[in-house]
Amino acid sequence: MTEPQPAFFKPSPVSPASFPAFPDRLARLLSPLRTFAVSLAVVVLAGCASSNSKLGLPDDPVLSTSPSATQPVYPGGPLSPIHSAQTPSSAVASLQPPADLWERIRRGFAMPDLQGELVTDREQWYASRPDYIQRMTERSSKYLFHIVEELERRNMPTELALLPYIESAFNPQAVSSAKAAGMWQFMPATGKYFDLKQNAFRDDRRDVLASTRAALDYLQKLHGMFGDWHLALAAYNWGEGSVGRAIARNKKDGLGTTYMDLRMPDETRLYVPKLQAVKNIVANPQNFRAELPLIENHPYFQQVQITRDIDVALAAKLADVEISNFKALNPSAHRPVILAAGMPHILLPWDNAKIFQRNFEAYSQGQYASWTAWTAPATLSVSDAAKRVGMSENDLRGVNNIPPRMLIKAGSTLMVSRSAKMDNDVTSHVADNAQMTLAPEIVTRRSTVKARKGETVASIARRYGLSADAVAEWNKVGASAAFKLGQQVVVFLPVKAVSAARPRSGKAGVQAVSRAPGKAGVQAVKRAPGKTVIKTKKR
Template structure:
């Protein structure tokens, strides 16, 4: 039987940990009620307790003041390396994983670039909670810090949360937003979950990480089996599947390489030891297009910082919004002053478990919604269902019609200037260069025929194009168009009398990209 988290353990956990964020979570809201699936069964008996622990952690602790010594580091990765404490034993599996990462150093560069806007926040929270800094490497193993990473099993985000576990630890999931892809929120939830697991696996961080990856039930049972036989219960003594016996070596291999880069002739990634972003709370409907304009950002960049949002219009609710650290101190007040956005409500009618003979069209008809609304609410890329699968049922929508918002914007059909050249400096990344030049990473990649993970070399020449100031004489009405089956950029441009090049520019997409039914495009139509 799975052991329950005792009051004593919970108290000890609270006494030893500091708060991750200032956001308080309230368990048991109507939005977060759900039916636990078979795949989430190991946590079912503990769900309420786990949420109570997470809530208590947030309520009863206060943030620590920044450590002056930690602020002296130039490189954030070095700050992590110098504080790592987990023992790395001599182990063939660990050695094998080290050799893998040495051969595939581009993975580390990709992960560092993906992590740049968020890593300072994650490191600071781990330090506040007095958790091992090796855990900052866990998203490299899980997803290379890609918030859009997912799998056929339904896990999402840099921490690869399932729907059920995400909801247990306060991650909202609805038709507009998925907290599993929100890097800040999912990191808070991941740390809560890891602390919860740590308190239930004899305070062994490696066993806690193994349970995070494979499910707590499997690890708890392995510990109980060893205990009943009088065997040690540390991670290395447990009988676990091969998946776990390679997962932990990956983490420890990364830790060893980061600790001793000179020993393995592998360059340490470089990230400035300073915050890149900050989080503000919004409690209203929000148009991300207008918010991006206010922040002097491209919409694509704001969405990169806020991957939890599924659309550019967010209904009236409470959500965290990640903005560049350089944003004005009163940016939350400026955003609050933007015109309110009215979004057709999508009221959740609960959860539905798929039965034999079900199809999306049958389920949609029974719940008075649409197939596309079901797909969007559940992140489904196809119509295939599995018996026992849980679906979130959204309210009635008309997804085939363009969603036009009553907002006006200055037409953004700007004219590109002549190409200019940027010379790469030591330590530069596409993300950093894009910020300097006020262009997106994707644009830099396209203009120079590079992958977004391309290795840059000092002295390398990059071509970029700046835009002339927007034409202010022609007012345009902005609208969001949902792509239908059979649509192409050309057919959409012809229908709305705009240019393909403008659609590409407004939405920061590639001309050879296949459009997906349900995909949303922002268009600007001359009044």
């Protein structure tokens, strides 16, 4: 059964005679499409030739080799290639790292140059001392890479890496007459402000990492205050308050407020010229006949964690480095032991870090530390303290730097010998807060006093301002013992200084005579207030 077809569908019979006409009809239908395709191909090829011309490339060989080919015509005329000189370009960062650290420092110079006679004078001073420059730069080779890394991380001028040359000649153990310490020369109060610990066992003003962090923090703070690196450096040397007052004075007087305009002490006046002179020598050493030692552009040291208190000498031995090099990298440890609770990391030369870790884990020859901390329970003489800790007086004085005729005040923490049975390391509280306080030793004299009715060891101690334990020890009795009425009690009392007699009014003053054996003496006689007559006498 066939399906009925729609009314509009009327199939016509196809005869064999109609087949030859089918290709002609198909050709007529496809003729417009062929014409469009040819046109499209011409346009595409012309576009390709145009693109090649824009890029400065040769024309398509298919088009250029055809003898009948003609150059296409463009509305604006024929296109010409763009030459390289016409294209904008920008500097491309070199992928090659600097050959040495000096070149890396030069690339980061960003401070304005200071010029003048003071700079020239300092250039000549340094250039005339090649041995000094050599020692100074060789010493800096341990620390410069770390400082440059920190400066670049903070986007600060790399000239500042040269500042320790001016401050301390890169000596982390340097101490000034004003008690500034370390490579960056921090005063005690400024160091505490920037969280540099200073206690009986370490001084972070000397620490390589901690002091560098604090110095760059301080310089950034000063630059933020004054908006000028030269003024920031002046404030680093002279104090921010002093620089601020100098600027205020100049503003009031209608004067300039740059570094060279301010009135300042000679030391500060020469401070930036010194840095500029060193910068100029580093920038062009050949101009000053200077030779800078090679400092390779890679880290000199790395941090190594320690988990136990350890002697400085043993740590250096386990790391296979000389004790002087170990102390140069860990200068904050100014005692013969490193306390892990307060200083959990040490710095070692890059290649020695793994050696230390391997030897530290394999060490089996006893304790790592032969020293520990001890806190004085009362004010003691050095001899009494030495007896309590089982050391000689000389050894206790030496390891704790106690001068003669000084007492150890109660609460002071001392370094003492560690017994073989002691397993515990020093706690973090003691390692971070230990202080040693000394007091002048008072000259005493043995005396006896009579006990009053009902007098005890405690009442005798209170009467004379003494320790009850001391009174009991002197009299071989217990601390709670009582004395009989009139009993002789031994006490050691301070010797009172005999006051000098005052000169009587209306008479000649006091004569002071200084004579050396066999030589003429000098006699100074005070005749009247404010006047002194000097006489020479022959003996």
